[in-house]
Amino acid sequence: MTAGTVLAAENLSASYGPLQALREASFRLGEGEVVALLGANGAGKTTTLRAITGSIVQVTGSLEYTSEAGALSLIGTAPADAARHGIAHVPQGRGTFTDLSVEDNLRVGAMTRRDRGEIEADLDHWFATFPRLKERRRKPAGNLSGGEQQMLAVARAMMMRPRLLLLDEPSLGLAPLVVADLFATLGRLRAELGVTVLLVEQNANIALELADRGYVLEAGRIVLEGTAADLMAKDEIQKAYLGQ
Amino acid sequence: MDLFIARIFDGIATGALYASVALSLVLIYKATALINFAQGEMALCGAFTVYVLAVGHGVNLYVALLVAMALSAAGGAVLHRVLIQRFDPRDHLPIVLVTLGLLLALNALAAIVFGFEPRRIPSVFPRGNAVAFGSASLRWYTLGVLAVSVLTLVGLTLLLRRTRIGLSFRAVANTIDSAQLVGIRVNRVIGVSWALAAAIGTLAATLYVSDPLRQLDTGVMERVLIFAAAAAVLGGLDSLWGSLAGGLTLGLTESLVIGYVHWVPPELGMVVALLVLVLVLVWRPNGLFGAASAARV
Numbered sequence A: 001m002t003a004g005t006v007l008a009a010e011n012l013s014a015s016y017g018p019l020q021a022l023r024e025a026s027f028r029l030g031e032g033e034v035v036a037l038l039g040a041n042g043a044g045k046t047t048t049l050r051a052i053t054g055s056i057v058q059v060t061g062s063l064e065y066t067s068e069a070g071a072l073s074l075i076g077t078a079p080a081d082a083a084r085h086g087i088a089h090v091p092q093g094r095g096t097f098t099d100l101s102v103e104d105n106l107r108v109g110a111m112t113r114r115d116r117g118e119i120e121a122d123l124d125h126w127f128a129t130f131p132r133l134k135e136r137r138r139k140p141a142g143n144l145s146g147g148e149q150q151m152l153a154v155a156r157a158m159m160m161r162p163r164l165l166l167l168d169e170p171s172l173g174l175a176p177l178v179v180a181d182l183f184a185t186l187g188r189l190r191a192e193l194g195v196t197v198l199l200v201e202q203n204a205n206i207a208l209e210l211a212d213r214g215y216v217l218e219a220g221r222i223v224l225e226g227t228a229a230d231l232m233a234k235d236e237i238q239k240a241y242l243g244q
Numbered sequence B: 001m002d003l004f005i006a007r008i009f010d011g012i013a014t015g016a017l018y019a020s021v022a023l024s025l026v027l028i029y030k031a032t033a034l035i036n037f038a039q040g041e042m043a044l045c046g047a048f049t050v051y052v053l054a055v056g057h058g059v060n061l062y063v064a065l066l067v068a069m070a071l072s073a074a075g076g077a078v079l080h081r082v083l084i085q086r087f088d089p090r091d092h093l094p095i096v097l098v099t100l101g102l103l104l105a106l107n108a109l110a111a112i113v114f115g116f117e118p119r120r121i122p123s124v125f126p127r128g129n130a131v132a133f134g135s136a137s138l139r140w141y142t143l144g145v146l147a148v149s150v151l152t153l154v155g156l157t158l159l160l161r162r163t164r165i166g167l168s169f170r171a172v173a174n175t176i177d178s179a180q181l182v183g184i185r186v187n188r189v190i191g192v193s194w195a196l197a198a199a200i201g202t203l204a205a206t207l208y209v210s211d212p213l214r215q216l217d218t219g220v221m222e223r224v225l226i227f228a229a230a231a232a233v234l235g236g237l238d239s240l241w242g243s244l245a246g247g248l249t250l251g252l253t254e255s256l257v258i259g260y261v262h263w264v265p266p267e268l269g270m271v272v273a274l275l276v277l278v279l280v281l282v283w284r285p286n287g288l289f290g291a292a293s294a295a296r297v
Ligand SMILES: Nc1ncnc2c1ncn2[C@@H]1O[C@H](COP(=O)(O)OP(=O)(O)OP(=O)(O)O)[C@@H](O)[C@H]1O
Pocket: A016, A019, A021, A039, A040, A041, A042, A043, A044, A045, A046, A047, A048, A092, A202
């Protein structure tokens, strides 16, 4: 493994019973990189993220993760342990704690941390970043709009101070303007925080604008990879995702 | 009039205890959306533990109660660990069947060890009356159980609202998948709620049978569990304060109906309680205090 690699997957496969949803995928995330994972409905994007955090059990291949504490294999770890190793996973559908207040959603994101004072400081930081969340901090998070919930999901994940952030289709179900706003914020965050991001999207255009590199999944296999600029220029991507 | 007041007080005392047992049901329900049907029999074992310590071995009653609550908490955590944790908390049927099996097993165990002869537990509260209204009187027992129920409720509310474990508990109660992803060890949190529920159940059962008008026997908790479950549903199943309201409503209804409607024999008290339950649920499907869960997007 090269220095500065956060996650390296080799021949990663994952199944739901008889259905193999991910087939021998190999990919790598460098420290501080934003990597897009693209693909149509059912291509296996969510499955890839679930394999990384251990939310799906039938996983084979190798999955080497390097944290500050050293290298370890993520095969067979439980989701709660992935979080403890610094991997924040915003699931598809945002995973909002709908009955908890907005503030409690953020606090729960910091559950793996013990540094009280710093947690309070981070809370203030995220309320400053997303003033809409601050206005509604005591309201149940389930009452937020879709866009607000996505911002909350990102902030909740960042409250962990993760080393690796996994985002599953943050644009899903949001109006174009809201998506633009969200990605602008993500763009600012990447410069600010230097967290490594694996960004799952069907919306290739907007994902590649943010990402350094990308992989394209088709029926569980990685069929294309390259820098964001290369992928953007590829005919297949243009046809498959950009409707041109 | 005096008789009426006396019946109100009786209803409050019994209702407060239904509420405490309901609280232990609600605690586990909030974490897992499941009713632990063995809760009553677990509490029965706790009350027998108090009996063995206090009456059998002459341990101070309050020490015996605290020890029994601690043992129950440990027992609750172990039962969860050994019997419940092996099942996916999202898959309800196997767990419900296990708790039903546990109900029967614990009841049989108590019968084998203690037989069917009723026992007496010394009164936890001073005997006699705190205040008298004419010939009606408010017993220390009634005041005591009401105070204990309310204090338990306040304590639990603070635990859930103000502490880290409380926040984990509320997160698990809301959505298990997301709770795992933020690093919460879900099974541990559910185990803690089993421990707490068991301790509260033992407290409630001991207070229930320590009424000088009642006795401890292996059948005593069946009835209490049914009333407590009804109280929990009445309160909305996921509301702590709702279980107090539900418990008091049922305790009062039972006491007044049996007291005044003479063609209803005492044995039918339970049916009356269930009738109230059905009526309330028709009027308010989420119970008196149940929040219709916020929209899940
Ligand atoms: N829990 C599950 N049980 C069984 N099969 C599943 C499960 N989740 C996903 N699948 C199947 O696995 C395949 C890959 O699904 P996955 O959710 O990874 O796709 P995706 O790329 O995330 O799609 P989308 O863009 O629609 O979210 C699909 O064929 C899907 O039907």
